Amino acid sequence: MSNFLVYNQSTEKVLMAWSDYITKGKLNQNIVRPEVLNSWKRSKDYSVDPYQNKVDKILNYSQLKSVRDKNDLLLSIAEPKMKALAESLYGTDAVVTLADKNGVIFNTFGDSQILVKSEGIGLVPGSIWNEQVAGTNAVGIALSRKKPIQVLYSEHFSTGWHDWSSNAAPIYHPITKELIGVLDIAGMFKNVSRQTLELAISTTNLISNLIINDLYKYGVTQNPYLHATFQAINDPILIVDANKNIIKINSFMKTILQQEGCEDLLEFKEIDQMIHHILQHKEKFIENEVSLSDTNTRYNCKMFTVFIDTDVSGIIIQLEKRSRKVNTVHQSTAASYTFNDIIGQSDALKKQVALARKAAQFDATLFISGESGTGKEMFAHSIHDDSERKDGPFVAVNCGAIPKNLIESELFGYEKGSFTGADSKGRKGKFEQAQGGTIFLDEIGDMPLDVQVQLLRVLEEKVISRVGGHKSIKLDIRIIAATHKNLLEEVKQGRFRQDLYYRIQGIQLSLPPLRDREDDILELSRYFLKELSP
Secondary structure, X not given: OOOOOOOOHHHHHHHHHHHHHHHHOOOOOOOOOHHHHHHHHXXXXXXXXXXXXXXXXXXOHHHHHHHHHHOHXXXXXXXXXXXXXXXXXXXXXXXXXXXXXXOEEEEEEOOHHHHHHHHHOOOOOOEEOOHHHHXXXXXXXXXXXXXXXXXXXXXXXXXXXXXXXXXXXXXXXOOOOOEEEEEEEEEOOOOOOHHHXXXXXXXXXXXXXXXXXHHHXXXXXXXXXHHHHHHHOXXXXXXXXXXXXXEEEOHHHHHHHHHOOOOOHHHOHHHHHHHHHHHXXXXXXXXXXXXXXXXXXXXXXXXXXXXXXXXXXXXXXEEEEXXXXXXXXXXXXXXXXXXXXXXXXXXXXXXXXXXXXXXXXXXXXXXXXXXXXXXXXXXHHHHHHOOOOOOOOEEEEEOOOOOXXXXXXXXXXXXXXXXXXXXXXXXXXXXXXXXXXXXXXXXXXXXXXXXXXXXXXXXXXXXXXXXXXXXXXXXXXXXXXXXXXXXXXXXXXXXXXXXXXXXXXXXXXXXXXXXXXXXXXXXXXXXXXXXXXX
């Protein structure tokens, strides 16, 4: 028998069973779940009023502040996740709450309408929702049973919450295994599913995992023995966490950065790519030769990964100076995503995926428009992977991220001696690196006008010439361009060439923003929480 009720006639039977228990003391074990029945008994023993419609036991400001101060680590990690979860559930009549181990509500997140309703039953910061005060409810049972629980409608002991369903999961300290709080997703839902409880469980798992990371970070930064050892190592050393935040750096690394004229090692593309590779593939150790500036100085960069369980918690970065000259040819990469990685079942998204699949079978220039965050690069990767060029390279270029004085040489390459500081052997550009494959020109709307002229030649003739060279190099590539800008408006303002605009409009995709894909919000929330959970 399922432990989860659906909204049908069975809810009426539960209400009748509740009435029998409150008025006659009669328990119906065939209709009401054992965990709910036991909670009803405890609520009655606690003398909870079954007809209360609002929790009135609320801590004052100083009392709540004292409780929050004792739980600052939990709150610093949990509240941003709760806010993000609530935002993903906007419009679903859901309120996300966090309580401490005694049932004190720290905070509530949701849209304005549901917050008004929750305030009406006393579900506010400082209120107490353990069984002793609020009777049977998901937070109270999760605290007493130390297990996730879904409580629906008249399963609640007090009539004030009979229109509500709640889904609570306990949060445990990852080291001591002590119960430290409860996360609850509650609402006046017309339809209830098990997925809401699973979403709460996933979020609490994520919070526990992040607490581990914070404890690790604290140990690295505060341990005096580690600090002394760290400073005694003669090589430049830097430690970052899983979010690429610098948490420790020794004096030798600071000296190197000063010599290279920068403040942050992660500014350098090669370093950032190595970190990204570790985070994506969970490699224990990688080693590459890197350059930190336009000088000929090379460094041997070693990265050692710190794991907690199976998750990357931090990366130790070590540099060793080398004397070899810079090799500025960047390697092309294969596509990282396929159509199977695109999450969502809304009609608006499925229409674009179907069009993209068809477009993959043609070798024409393709243009993708859409706001930032709509997945333009993921679509470009997927189209390449589904095309006849999938065995060739996929080269992604962010036209807005390359300095204007470098974009021409980055795209088209250069011959030796073309300019001061140029590689003595010359260098292939991104177009040559994409030979036999696909080049993705992201944020093409930011491309300078003089470079647009050369791109027009590439589209028309499929040839390029390197900077400082005269030889025409024939290209065998597919071009996918993308932007978040209104290119037609850019044309009117004189910032984008009209002839280039029409040239790139071969096959067009227009990706919908998430606000137009409400059906995908819950699925995406579950996916990201699962990905981030241990």
